[in-house]
Amino acid sequence: MRTEVAGKVDPRIKYPSYKSFDEFIDVEWLKSLDGYITERIERRLAEQKDTQFYTGPFRLNDQAADRPGSKMVYLSQSTVPDDYYNLDQPKLWEPAAAATEFSELMDFIATLPFKATGRMLIMYDPEGRAVTAHRDHISYDLCHEFIWFRTNLRKPFYLLNEKTGEKQYVESHSAWFDSVNQFHGGDARDGLAFSIRVDGVFSDEFKAHIPVPEYNRASMPSLWACISV
Ligand SMILES: [Fe+2]
Structure with missing residues (x-):
């Protein structure tokens, strides 16, 4: 579905924009996991057991692939049928088998500024294909608290x-971004590419630093990015 971005936002916000989280996380620890995660993804590739990433219906170009080639490893699994609007509800998620396989990654995730986590997944593509530009949803008053990192x-x-x-x-290496009022995607690059996204509820202490927009809550990461530079 080709949808125009129609949400009114605070005039201080400029798109495109994102908020880097590198100042809040242990980037050196994250970088040190590169080989560890690569090795385990390669093992899974040989077993061909992961499901395909779906961009959702809100693509920039209707003709572009909605399953562009990336696959997903769920580190947590939903206890109720899959619903995009559940992804930030910690009570509905439990550790998946891959959480044991990627236990060193889970140790790192435990240091992120969340009070509780919901959906956690690794997205990867052995061929590094382009990821179709898309928006995650179009509910302008819903702001998912997540960290995307690599x-x-x-x-x-x-x-x-x-x-x-x-x-x-x-x-x-990390970002929180408005996934509703702007599009996001990836360019092709040869070889294995992967990133991780953890959704949940930020800790109260962390949230105290984040400016809350008066309307269009989904724009929160961009408001923060635009007024903190
Ligand atoms: Fe997305």
Whole structure:
């Protein structure tokens, strides 16, 4: 479904934008997990047991692939039927088998500024194909609290303002971004590419630093990014 971004946002917000979380996380620890995660993904590839990533219906271009090639490893699993609107509800998620397999990654995740976690997954593509530009949902008053992060900077990942055509490539190892009022996607790059996304509820102490928009709650990461530079 091709949908125009229609949410009104605080005039201080500019798109594309994202909030780097590198200042809040242990980047050196994250980088040190590169080989560990790569090795385990390669093992899983041989077993071909992971499901395909689906962009959802809100793509920039209707003709672009909604299953562009990435696969997912769920580190947690939902105890109720899959519903995108459950992903930030910790009570509905329990550790999946892969949490044991990726236990060192789970140790790192435990240091992130969450009070509780919900959906946790690794997205990977052995061929590093492009990820179709999309928005995650169109509920402007819903802001998912998540951290997207990666152990290396090889794969180009961008935020896009579809009205101006401007793209902003993420330069950090981690980010929280508005996934509703702007598009996001990835360019192709040869070889295995992966990133991790953890959704949940930020800790109260952490949340105290985050400016809350008066309307269009989904724009919270961009408001923060735009007024903190
Ligand atoms: Fe997405």
